[in-house]
Every structure is written in structure tokens, then in C-alpha cells.
Amino acid sequence: MKSESLVLPDKVYTVSEITSLIKLDLETSFPLVWVTGEVSNFHAHSSGHWYFTLKDPSCQLQAVMWRSDSARVKFDFKDGLQLICRGRINIYAQRSQYQLVVDLAEPKGKGALQLAFEQLKEKLRAEGLFDPQRKKKLPLLPKKIGIVTSPRGAALVDILRTLERRFAKLEILIYPALVQGEGAADQIVAGIEYLGSRADLDAIIIGRGGGSIEDLWAFNEEKVARAIFLCPVPVISAVGHEVDFTIADFVADIRASTPTAAAEMVVEKEEAFTERIDNLERRALQSIKFAIQGHKQGVIALSQHRIFQNFRVRLMNRAQYIDDLESRAWEVVRGEQKKIAEARARTILLREKAASLVRHLLRDRLAAWERLSASLHGQSPLNILKKGYTLCWTGDGRRAVTAIEDVRANDEMLVSFYKGEFRCRVEDVDPETRIESRAVKEKVGGGSS
Secondary structure, X not given: OOOOOOOOOOOOOOHHHHHHHHHHHHHHHOOOEEEEEEEEEEEEOOOOOEEEEEEOOXXXXXXXXXXXXXXXOOOOXXXXXXXXXXXXXXXXXXXXXXXXXXXXXXXXXXXXXXXXXXXXXXXXXHHOOOOHHHOOOOOOOOOEEEEEEOOOOHHHHHHHHHHHHHOOOOEEEEEEOOOOOOOHHHHHHHHHHHHHOOOOOOEEEEEEOOOOOOOOHHHHOHHHHHHHHHOOOOEEEEEOOOOOOOHHHHHXXXXXXXXXXXXXXXXXXXXXXXXXXXXXXXXXXHHHHHHHHHHHHHHHHHHOOHHHOOHHHHHHHHHHHHHHHHHHHHHHHHHHHHHHHHHHHHHHHHHHXXXXXXXXXXXXXXHHHHHHHHHHHHOOHHHHHHOOOOEEEEOOOOOEOOOHHHOOOOOEEEEEOOOOEEEEEOOOOOOOOOHHHHHHHHHHHHHHO
């Protein structure tokens, strides 16, 4: 059998080359397409890119949405959604797999923003952010309020004009903020948090004029809703016109149909407030009058009852008994006053007698003291020394010498006078000689001379 030889073509493609040709042809044929289908196998990667599959009953198409595009999606992207997606057909060469690179996704049959609104509304309702029991009441007569809105919007002009017309004494603090477009939600949140942190505010108004759902979308952001819910100061939402509803309206403590209506809710007219006070005063007086009349009729009815026939006589007897008690009490008081006066007089007399006795006793004690002082002075050693006598001490001056037996020859002695002293040494001791015999000898000797 004769084998057939292989005839090579003019061009042999590599896998990469054929994939590139298919990629070029496919992407050129479908530059931009719209595809509808149900989302399945959705996966949000940590990088921010989304990967999912669009399917119908017969086929499925792999799809990818890059982070820059997925960040613009407002609704909750999940499996089961029916979408209309705009994108380009792309070949993922590593897997030789074609896919749809989506740059825009809209819910089928309903706008993306409307779907996002309903999804967030249901989520916050389930968390209890719309619970009426958690809503705060406005004060009856606020003194200072805050406003978060655009400083150049018509809403601010309407609010200020209404507040001035209704109650000119109200103090107003304005926090300027964007109310639509990129960054508006962050500025509204910052305004709510700042005004809510102030202890001098009684209420806060947030809002803007009317517009499309896109224009009002900043008030549908979840961050704004949670800032309103956490605000300690009552918040009034005044967004758009009467037919417009936002998430902020459901979370706020009070929803106003327009900014003007919000200002009217905050304060009443001075005239209306005064009239209301007058009406309450009249009603209170009328209620008091009716109550007094009712009690009066009750007293009259009771007085006509047989139980109270002798009540007047008994009452007068009680009054007389009270008068007697009062008279007795005054007698007791006067008796006590007399006793107190007598006791005071006795006290004064006793005090004078005690003072006289103390004075006599002091004079006696002073005279005795003077006598003892004079006696003591007469017996004082210094007084004796003053008469010419001396004291002899041992050489160290610690002990007085009172007997001749305590003195020996060559002892050192200290001799004290009334004034001054001197030291000496004993030459001779004569225990037999006394002062009297010496005086006699001196007298005799003096006579013989």
C-alpha cells in the first residue's frame, strides 16, 4: 500500500497567533453591544473587580466589570437580578474564552437608582431606623436651630424668609454643604455630625429644592441615613417637593413636604402662639370655675343632709373649746414668763453675792500671800548675806559647809558674799572656838589694850 505524503500549507499558525486573529475579528465585529440576562455566579474580588455570568434558558456568557465601573453601581448587585448590560466582547487569551467586559449595568424593567433606593429602604427598615418609637419630638419653642443645605439654593431663602416672618427672635446657624453631585453626601454627613454635637441647638433642618432622583440622590445615601439616626438633636428632612420621598425622609424625626413647610413646623407664628396660650388660660379658668361650682354644690348637698343638721352647733362648741384651750395656753405662758423673770432676778442676786464672796476671798488670800512673802523674804539667804554674813562652800562649789568638822587644813574653799565671792585655802582649823567666844575675846582684848 502506498502511503500518502503530508502537504504543508503556506502558513502554519501558533496557538497565540490564531487566538489573536479570533480576538481581533471578534472584537472588531462587536465594538459595543447591549446584552440582557440573569446574573449568576457573582463574585466580588478583593481588588474591586466583579466577575459573574449572564444567562438565559439556553446559553450563558461570562462577564467582568472592572473596579472603576463597578464603583458607580448604586444598587445591590447579586445573583438573580435581571440586567441589561452594555459592554464589549473580549477574548481572555489565557483561557481562550470570550467574555463581555461590562461598563454599564441597569436593572431590567426598573432604573438602577430606583432599585438601589428600594433595597436600602428595606435594609434600614429591617434594622429599625424607621421605628416611630425612636423618633425625637421637637421642642415647643426652640431658641436656636441649625440648617444643612446649599448656601446658594432657593431652599435656604425660603426657610429664612418663613422663620423671620413667624418668629424673628429665633437664632439660626447655617452649615453650608453640597446637596447634589460627587461629595455631597459626605458634606451633609459632616454638617449633621457638627450641628448634632452642639449642646445649644434645639432642632436641625436638612434639605434642598426639588429635582430628579439623580439630583436628590445624596439624601438616599446610607451614610446620610445613619448620621440622621445617630444625631442627638431632632432632625427635620425637607428634601424636594411634596411628591418626592428620600431615605432621609423615612429616617428623620419629622418629614416636611418642602423646606418652607419645615420652617413652619419648627416655630409657630407669634400671634398663633399667643392665641394658643390665651385659649389654654381660658380653658383652665373655666375648668377651675366648674370644679369650684361642683364642690360648692356638694357642700350644700351635704349641709342639707340630716347627719349635718347639728354640725353648726357642734362646730361652734369646738370653736369655744379651742378658745378655752388658747386662754389656758396663754395663762401657762404668762405663768412661765413670771417664773422665768423671778428666776432671772434670783440668778442676778446670786451672781452678785458670789462675786462679793470671791472678792473677799481674794483679798484674804492676797493678804496671806503678802505675809508669807515677807516672812520668806526675812528668812531668805540673800537677805541674811546682805547683813554681812557669808556662805562657805567646798572647793567645787557644790556643797555648803555648815560644820567645822567638814573643814580640814589646806582645803580649798569658796566664800560667797551678798555680792561677789572669792576662793581661799584653809591654813588652820580650830573646832573648839565659837563665834560667841571669839567675840568675847576680841572684846576683852580690846579692853586690856
